[in-house]
Amino acid sequence: xxxxxxxxxxxxLVLRNPAFxxxxxxxxLTQAASRMxxxxxxxxxxxxxxxxxxxxDSGLFLMVSTVPAVALAPVxxxxxxxxxxxxxxxxxxxxxxxxxxxAAVPAxxxxxxxxxxxxxxxxxxxxxxxxxxxxxxxxxxLVEDADIEAATGFELSTQSVAGLGGGLLGPLVVxxxxxxxxVACCAAAYLLAALLVLSVRFPRxxxxxxxxxxxxAGERRTLRRILASLPFIRRTLLCFAAANVFTTxxxxxxxxxxxxxxxxxxxxxxxxxxxxGAGTLIxxxxxxxxxxxxxxxxxxxxxxxxxxxxxxxxxxxxxVALGALTVVGxxxxxxxxxxxxxxxxxxxxxxxxxxxAVMQALLGATFPLSSLVFGTLxxxxxxxxxxxxxxxxxxxxxxxxxxxxxxxxxxxxQAPDGAVPALAAEGEPS
Numbered sequence: 001x002x003x004x005x006x007x008x009x010x011x012x013l014v015l016r017n018p019a020f021x022x023x024x025x026x027x028x029l030t031q032a033a034s035r036m037x038x039x040x041x042x043x044x045x046x047x048x049x050x051x052x053x054x055x056x057d058s059g060l061f062l063m064v065s066t067v068p069a070v071a072l073a074p075v076x077x078x079x080x081x082x083x084x085x086x087x088x089x090x091x092x093x094x095x096x097x098x099x100x101x102x103a104a105v106p107a108x109x110x111x112x113x114x115x116x117x118x119x120x121x122x123x124x125x126x127x128x129x130x131x132x133x134x135x136x137x138x139x140x141x142l143v144e145d146a147d148i149e150a151a152t153g154f155e156l157s158t159q160s161v162a163g164l165g166g167g168l169l170g171p172l173v174v175x176x177x178x179x180x181x182x183v184a185c186c187a188a189a190y191l192l193a194a195l196l197v198l199s200v201r202f203p204r205x206x207x208x209x210x211x212x213x214x215x216x217a218g219e220r221r222t223l224r225r226i227l228a229s230l231p232f233i234r235r236t237l238l239c240f241a242a243a244n245v246f247t248t249x250x251x252x253x254x255x256x257x258x259x260x261x262x263x264x265x266x267x268x269x270x271x272x273x274x275x276x277g278a279g280t281l282i283x284x285x286x287x288x289x290x291x292x293x294x295x296x297x298x299x300x301x302x303x304x305x306x307x308x309x310x311x312x313x314x315x316x317x318x319x320v321a322l323g324a325l326t327v328v329g330x331x332x333x334x335x336x337x338x339x340x341x342x343x344x345x346x347x348x349x350x351x352x353x354x355x356x357a358v359m360q361a362l363l364g365a366t367f368p369l370s371s372l373v374f375g376t377l378x379x380x381x382x383x384x385x386x387x388x389x390x391x392x393x394x395x396x397x398x399x400x401x402x403x404x405x406x407x408x409x410x411x412x413x414q415a416p417d418g419a420v421p422a423l424a425a426e427g428e429p430s
Contacts, residue, residue, distance in 0.1 A: 013143070013150050019200045020142035023089065024154055026193035027135050028161055030093050033100070033189035034128045035166030036173070038065055038251070039273055040182040041117055043171040043266050046255040048178075049114070054259075059252050059375015064118050066367040068126035073361030076130050080356075085138040089131055090197040096127035097190030100183055107180040117179070124186070133356040139344070141202045149288060149341040161281055167273025171266030227358065233343060236295075237362050239401040240335070243302055245366045246393040247332065249374040250276070250309065250325070253390065257383035261316050268318065272325055279326040283333020294338045295401065301331035302398035310391025313384040 015021070042058045049057075079088055103120045106112045135155060143151040173181045227234045258268045290297055308327040312320055347355045374386060381389075 013147060013154060017143045017147060017151070019202060020139070020151055020154075022196050022200045023135060023138070023142060026089065026093060026196040027131065027155065029189040029193035029196070030096065030128060030131055031162035032166040033096070033186040033193075034124055035162045035273075036170040036182055036189075037100070037121065037124060037166075037186050038062065038170070039167045039269070040170030040174045040179065041121060042251065043255055043269050044174050044179050046259055047266060048174070053379055055252070055256060055375045055378025056372075057375075058255060059371045059373070059378070061118060061121055062251060062371035062375070063368040065121040065125045066364055066371065068122065069129040069364035070361045070368065072126060072129050073358050076133055076360075077358065079130060080134045080137055084202075085134050085141065086197060086200065086202050088134045089138070090194045092127045092131040092134070093190050093194035093197060096124050096131075097187050097194060099123045099127070100187035100190055104180065104183040104187055107178075107183050112179065112183075120183070127190075129360065133360050136340070136356045137352050138202065140349075148344055149337075152337060152341045152344060154284075161277065164274050164277030164281060167277055168270045170273070171269040175266040227355075230346065230355075233346060235404045236298075236339065236401070237359060239397060239404065240339075241362050241366050242400070243305075243394060243397045244363055245370045246309070246390045246397070247305065247328070248367045249370045249386070249390055250328065252371055252374045252378060253383055253386045254325075256378045257312065257321065257387070260383045261312075262318055262321075264318070271318075272321060275322045275325040276329040279329025279331075280333040280336075281329075283330040283335075284337050285333075286330075287334035287337035288341065290334060290338075294342050297338055298335050299398050299402040301335050302394055302401060305331045306391045306394035306398060308391075309394065310388050313387030313391070316384060 013020070038061075041061055045058045045061060046054045099120060103112060103116060106116065136152075139151050139155060140148060169185070170182060173185065227237075254272050255269055258264050258272065262268055287297075292300075305328050308324040308331070311324045343355070343359070344352075374389075377386060377389075
């Protein structure tokens, strides 16, 4: 009598879900292109085009590049909820490719004015503000239910891979070929991403629900009502929005630190960006394996991030800065995968399009403020002082996350999968 057939190991996520793999590759390209343009343009402003207000100019550019994620949140929610996700993703990537290609023509002729650089950053950010929440909402349509958390880790790792690739290439391309090379590379990446998405059929896409007279099946809740019905998630998002005031300032501080403290070139900026991206990538893939509840893990990671951000302000050394940013990236990756996977299970399916749009907007709302404030401070304070300000500012946020989100009632939010529906029901208005 023959024994049971040995069980072979499971195939990797992207092989089990090939449609997800190709869409994930498309997001990798779009975010890498977006990051390459942002980092390259900031280094161009700090190292080449900037005058006496390098900090303000670079901070203003980053502010402009992050406004769409905040200002367009209600529009994005309606687009993602009302149209096929495949169409939305391909359209956003294709539009970004057209914008980048249009900017490459005058850049090649050396006639790309400063205002056009800011306008291109604004347009590319608007396209990315549509693409990212749409893909996050699409994850359950592309993978099996058991793969949602793993797919979320893959999707979040796109941002770290983009930081690793785009952040590494941006300053190097600017040093060798100016802003023209960066814009041309971005155009190619966006257009290839659009082709990848168009080549995919979403295997689990649900047909739009129709009511009488072929109208919508029911009125969707407003973003305000979605957050009001999920108090645990609302408190968590507010804490992370406050943390972003200090963590996202690193994109302004890094070029200033490279030029003013280390006295180095774009290659050092590229290494610092790569360290941050590599750390985030590792955190995205290891975060789900860490023991502990999300609130406890998130609070500890914020405290560690505070120490790591302050360290280069105390010790002015390139290796110290590289190590510190790797730790910062790892903490960001861990927080992202633990909490987004939790939100995927807690948020009702009908509310997910609106929720993930408002999540991106809320978390990004402080980025424009952070960029402008730290950029302006960079014209008056040393980069080492800015590092200390970042670290000190995160300490009360870590304590607030532990206190506000760790109170009674969040045990259910962090319970095993079987307990999640109870919390979702508890958060809904009766």
